[in-house]
Amino acid sequence: MTTLKIKELAKMSKEEKEKKLKELKLELVKTKTNASKGGSNKMEIKKIIARIMTLNTKENSEVLNKK
Numbered sequence: 001m002t003t004l005k006i007k008e009l010a011k012m013s014k015e016e017k018e019k020k021l022k023e024l025k026l027e028l029v030k031t032k033t034n035a036s037k038g039g040s041n042k043m044e045i046k047k048i049i050a051r052i053m054t055l056n057t058k059e060n061s062e063v064l065n066k067k
Helices: 006-011 014-033 041-067
Strands: none
Touching: 006 041, 014 041
């Protein structure tokens, strides 16, 4: 799992971000089920999901402000 920075996420299209968000949510579920086996990076996945959702909210508010 590589860390995605805000700048990298901002360059992605809305469809790419939605796809990445779905992938990360699935990976988070898998990580939670395998947590008992050791080596968990749940926090990193959660941070990336939060970054994507923050950008989506920011973009949506910008669109609404332009109208």
